[in-house]
Amino acid sequence: DQQVKQNSPSLSVQEGRISILNCDYTNSMFDYFLWYKKYPAEGPTFLISISSIKDKNEDGRFTVFLNKSAKHLSLHIVPSQPGDSAVYFCAANPQRKGAQKLVFGQGTRLTINP
């Protein structure tokens, strides 16, 4: 049973516009949520995280929103740039401390068109 779901396998956005990537989860015990970005033939790299006690976290062009009642989070990228083209993974951590046993979604491939 997939506890973290990214229901859009792909997303295409024009350069300069906003990209919105969505993620749903089922386990209300998740304590932290993280977004990772992955280029082909490379490992994932961390983008941004949010604690379950917050509803928004912003870092430059990247903002993550958390809606706990809906068990939904989203990553907003604005403005979108060609270098943002990658696969984005949503992940959840059930633990506040200790080893991060991350549960990942399936990923969304974002393509930024010039």
Place this chain on the structure above:
Amino acid sequence: DAGITQSPRHKVTETGTPVTLRCHQTENHRYMYWYRQDPGHGLRLIHYSYGVKDTDKGEVSDGYSVSRSKTEDFLLTLESATSSQTSVYFCATQDRARGGTEAFFGQGTRLTVV
């Protein structure tokens, strides 16, 4: 970039043979992880380590074993490889125990079991 090296980067092996993948880090991070990435599943945790000789199972540990005899090395062993273990394997490290802390990933090992 965290100094994480995975070896080999690519391997083709026959069903029933043992295989060991190596992860080497130079950052002195306490926590280390092995994930596998498969289409439609994102990344799934196989095993993790919270210190030298301290390891535990993840979500998909059947058929895998790990060892960590030194802080810098985390080995993943497939005792008897099966075709279902064809995948891309990622090692990750983490230094702090706080839930939203980023994990640093290696570049991955593509394993094909024929």
